[in-house]
Each structure stands twice: as C-alpha cells, then as structure tokens.
Amino acid sequence: MDCNLFPAGERILADIESIFKKDLKLNEFVITLVEMNENKSPVNHMDHCLCLESWCVPYLYNYTHIRLKELRKQKKRDLSGHNKLLIGALLLNPDVTLFWNMRRELVTNLRIDPQFELQFTSVILSRKPKSPEVFSYRKWVLTVSNSVPLDPVLLANELQICELAANRYHSNYSAWNHRIWCLESVSDPSIYIEEWEKSRHWVSSHVSDYSGFHYRQKVLQYLVKVSTSDVKILKKCDSSLIKVAINSLQQFLHPTDDGFVGNDYKLTTVTKKILKDSKSCQLSFESIELGLIASELLFNTDLLVTFPGHEAIWCHRRFIIYVYKKFINKLKMQIEKEANIHKDSNGVPVEKDPKFECISESLLQRLIQFEEMICIQFKTDFDSVYSDRHSFRLNNLTR
Incomplete structure (x- = not known):
C-alpha cells in the first residue's frame, strides 16, 4: 500500500501525539466501533481516555508500518519524525520488537523523556494488558533512567499498573513477573509483607487464576528466606x-x-x-x-x-x-x-x-x-x- 493512499494518516498521528502532550493524566486507549468514515477526525478524547474509530485502524497501521520501514532503511536517518509514527504503530500493535528498539534509540539519543515513556506504555497496557514487549520495555526505561531501585512513589505506581493489568487479563504472567521484578529491585521485607496480604485478597477473588498463586509463591519464598537469615527483620517490620x-x-x-x-x-x-x-x-x-x-x-x-x-x-x-x-x-x-558435632573424647556420638x-x-x-x-x-x-x-x-x- 502506497502511503499516499491514506493522506489522513499524518493528521491522525498529529492529533494523537497532541493529546499525549496535552493530557499528562491520560490513562486509557480504546478503539470504538465505527464502520464508516463520517468525514471527521476519528480521534476522540474525553475523561483522560484516547479513543480511535475502528474504520481507520488498518489504514493507519499500514501507513505507520510502511513509513517506519522506509525510515529504517535510510542511511542518514532523521529521528525527529520517528516518535509520532511509533506512537501510532505501537498503540495499535505493541508486539513488534523492532518498533520498541526504535523507541529505545530515541530514548538513548535523548529525543524523548523516559517519564513520557512510562505514561505511554501505561496507556498501551490499558488495551493490551498482557503484552510482554510493553513490560520488557518499561523495565528497560526504569533501568536506563537510573530509577532502580524504585523509590516509594515509582514502586506504588508500578504495582498499581501491574494490578490493573492482572485484573484486565486472566493468567497475566507478564504483569505478575513485572511485579516480581519490582519487588526484587527493592528487596524491602516490609514491602513483601504488604504484598503477602494484598496477594491473599487477590487470589481469594481470582481462585481460578494460577498466575496470582505463582506470584504468592515467590513472596512466600522470600519471606521464608528472610526468616531463615534473621527472624528479627520480620519481627521489626x-x-x-x-x-x-x-x-x-x-x-x-x-x-x-x-x-x-x-x-x-x-x-x-x-x-x-x-x-x-x-x-x-x-x-x-x-x-x-x-x-x-x-x-x-x-x-x-x-x-x-x-x-x-x-x-x-x-x-x-x-x-x-x-x-x-x-x-x-x-x-x-x-x-x-x-x-x-556432639561427640565424646573418643569420637563416639x-x-x-x-x-x-x-x-x-x-x-x-x-x-x-x-x-x-x-x-x-x-x-x-x-x-x-x-x-x-x-x-x-x-x-x-x-x-
């Protein structure tokens, strides 16, 4: 498909990028069912939610995919145009590793703020809560931005995002594994004790979802390990x-x-x-x-x-x-x-x-x-x- 066959693509991407810049509390992305073009912008925004009409999805994704492949082939690439295209492409299909690697390149070259990436990926997770690529990229952003170990605010935010993702998709091991990584980056017994109680309530209301039990097993193993090394740590917490x-x-x-x-x-x-x-x-x-x-x-x-x-x-x-x-x-x-050890002088136990x-x-x-x-x-x-x-x-x- 020639990019010229969808001239509205650039305008739609500009509208999406503008919403991300204006609404710092944007937290959700949905595709609304609209089968025909009604000769108006397919991008809608209300209550911190970004909506895209379904009729334009295949055209917009093809447009971004072709444009990004063309830019990738250029020897002297202008990274300034990548961000807008990547936002559109990854919102629609976040399971393309190549696109995430291109965003890593933007972060490395200081073209985009890591804080924006955390918001951007959280919006993607509202629609694709099980995507392992999103969680992998989010972990990378936190690491390269020197945010590990996570401070209390960041940790609370990550745990909340993981819980929302786990509630939205059954057996969401990607979310629970990211939650485990967050705890391991902190290694604070008091946090593990809190998670011990939280996970108890969660598995009690999701008894058919083994992923929650798997997470609880990791927490149990840590608490057992701490009790083995020094019980005073648990008692103090x-x-x-x-x-x-x-x-x-x-x-x-x-x-x-x-x-x-x-x-x-x-x-x-x-x-x-x-x-x-x-x-x-x-x-x-x-x-x-x-x-x-x-x-x-x-x-x-x-x-x-x-x-x-x-x-x-x-x-x-x-x-x-x-x-x-x-x-x-x-x-x-x-x-x-x-x-x-307890033997007499003759070596007899x-x-x-x-x-x-x-x-x-x-x-x-x-x-x-x-x-x-x-x-x-x-x-x-x-x-x-x-x-x-x-x-x-x-x-x-x-x-």
Whole structure:
C-alpha cells in the first residue's frame, strides 16, 4: 500500500501525539466501533481516555508500518519524525520488537523523556494488558533512567499498573513477573509483607487464576528466606506476621483425636517449645519458617472449602507441600549435623534426646496425615479428580 493512499494518516498521528502532550493524566486507549468514515477526525478524547474509530485502524497501521520501514532503511536517518509514527504503530500493535528498539534509540539519543515513556506504555497496557514487549520495555526505561531501585512513589505506581493489568487479563504472567521484578529491585521485607496480604485478597477473588498463586509463591519464598537469615527483620517490620506464623504452626501441629498416635508425643514437644519461645520472644527461624508454610497450607484449605472445583488451588497446594518437604530435608540435615558435632573424647556420638531424634520424620508424618484427611474430605463431585491426583502424589512423598 502506497502511503499516499491514506493522506489522513499524518493528521491522525498529529492529533494523537497532541493529546499525549496535552493530557499528562491520560490513562486509557480504546478503539470504538465505527464502520464508516463520517468525514471527521476519528480521534476522540474525553475523561483522560484516547479513543480511535475502528474504520481507520488498518489504514493507519499500514501507513505507520510502511513509513517506519522506509525510515529504517535510510542511511542518514532523521529521528525527529520517528516518535509520532511509533506512537501510532505501537498503540495499535505493541508486539513488534523492532518498533520498541526504535523507541529505545530515541530514548538513548535523548529525543524523548523516559517519564513520557512510562505514561505511554501505561496507556498501551490499558488495551493490551498482557503484552510482554510493553513490560520488557518499561523495565528497560526504569533501568536506563537510573530509577532502580524504585523509590516509594515509582514502586506504588508500578504495582498499581501491574494490578490493573492482572485484573484486565486472566493468567497475566507478564504483569505478575513485572511485579516480581519490582519487588526484587527493592528487596524491602516490609514491602513483601504488604504484598503477602494484598496477594491473599487477590487470589481469594481470582481462585481460578494460577498466575496470582505463582506470584504468592515467590513472596512466600522470600519471606521464608528472610526468616531463615534473621527472624528479627520480620519481627521489626510486622509483628502480626510472626503471630500468624506461630498460631498457624500451633494449629497445624496440635495433636488430634482421630487415631494418629505414633509420633504425637514429638509433635506435642515441638508445640510446647513453640509456645514457650513465643512467650519469651525467643523465636527460632525454624518455628517462623515452618509457621509461614503452615499458614499458607491452612489458607489453601480454606479456599478449597469455600471454592470447590478449582484446579489452580490444588496446584498451589502442591507447591506448598514441596516447600514443606524442602524444609523437612533441611531440618533433617541440621539435626544430623548437630549429632555429629556432639561427640565424646573418643569420637563416639553422645546419646541423643529421644524426643527430638525423629522430629523431621514426625513433621513429615503430620503432613501426610493432614493431607490424607484433605483427600478424604474433598472426594466430592467437584474435586474428586483433583483429590485423586493429590492422593497419588502424596503416596510418592515418602519415597
């Protein structure tokens, strides 16, 4: 298609660029269904929303695509005309890597302000919330503008954009991965604790969307890591999180009257120790780490009860069990290491305390007992398939 066949293209692009310059609070882009040219500008603007009539979309995109390819081939390129064309092209199709690379060139040559790019990409995400190219470019802009680590204002803005994108598109891993990147750039435990609570509310209202659970898993892994290195960091940030962890662990480990007798005395010993430690504020990292895992397991159980028949909840439970088993293996190694340290003068290991000799095994048995009850409880019409799969994986847990 010859560019001369759409003479209105330049005027439409100029109108779009003008709106971006005038409205610094522009936050949405939509294409309205208008099948015929009504001999007026197809660009509309109201309430910080940019609207483009659908009849001109194929013509405008072809126009920008051809013009940009022509400019790209020129040996001595005039970058001044690129911005307007790229705005139009990327609004209509943000999944073209070449166009984003051309915008990177403009930013590098100081032809456009990185702050404008953040607004521009947020407008694109209002229509294409799952585009990985947009999030990748946004990450690049924040990096080259020396905004990483993100300050509180920028971080809040990025988290809000990610949440809007996740709400607009199911299973939006691009948005959640960008959110993870934002947290990793800050590495502030208090932010992770806030995200722990926020993600709890989000997954509770999007129980079939596993991408939200995947994000929550990343937050859980970070909190477990922090509790392992220094529990005082978590306590300083939010003491309520510590209380939740301790209460969940007590609830999970508390012996029941359902016939499970074998290792109950060990579980009772562990629970009493946790109660004693929590009263004296001498919280070990093992207690907090296992408590966080237990709290997530109990939360997942509540979701299964409230929202039956959702595979995403069962998949998330599989991850929780994986983290629990990983903790058990680490605890077992620590117990064996301590046993090797405590030897007499002849190098013979001293007698172990029988109450703590099989702590890791008793904790694993408690998990298996708990999960077996779950499989029986949820063997219903809604969850029978998922329950059977979970039971099968549970049988492989001790291997």
